[in-house]
Amino acid sequence: MAPALMAGYGLVRLAGRAVGDYGPGVWWSAAHLLFLAAVIAFVPVLLGLRPPGGLRGGRRLAFRVASGAGLLGAAAVAVQAVIDLVAGFVAADDRAMSEIFEKVQDVPGVMPVVYTVVPLLFWLGLLALVTLLALFRRGEVPAWSPLLVLAGVVMAAISLDLLAVGALCIGLALFPMRRGLPN
Incomplete structure (x- = not known):
C-alpha cells in the first residue's frame, strides 16, 4: 500500500500541475494527504x-541501524508533509505559501532536520534494509x-515528476516481501 500511496501523491501532483492549479487548494491538499x-x-x-529472529552480532545491528535510520527519516518526511499541508491550508496563494515556507525554513535547524539531511535517512534506510x-x-x-x-529513489531525487514511476519501482522491489519473511 505504501508505494501505491506514494505513486498516488506523484500522480495527483502531476495532475494539479497539468491543469495549472497546483498551489494552495484541492490538488495540493489531496497530493500532500x-x-x-x-x-x-x-x-x-x-x-x-x-x-x-535468528540474527546475531553485526547482522542484527545492521538491520537495527537501517530500520532506525529509515524510521527517523520517515518522521522527518512526515513533519515535512504536515508543514506542506498546513501551509497549503492557510495560504491564500502561491506567494503567501512561499512566504510561509521561508519563515519555517529560516528557523535554525529546520532545513537539515526536516528538508535536507534527515529525510534522506528514510530512503537510505529502506535501501539498506532491502x-x-x-x-x-x-x-x-x-x-x-x-x-x-535504488532506481526508485534516484528517480524521485531527480524530479518529483518521476515520483510515480519511482514508487512503482519500489513497489516492485518490495513485492517479493509482501507476506513477510519466514523465521
Missing part, C-alpha cells in the same frame, strides 16, 4: 523488513530488489 499517508504506511514496511535482505536472505529476496529501490 496522500504523501503523508504514504510515509505513515511505510512505517510498518520498515519494521517488517527486519527479520524476526540490500541486507538480498544479501542475507538470498533465497527469499531477489538480488534485483535493491536495484529497483
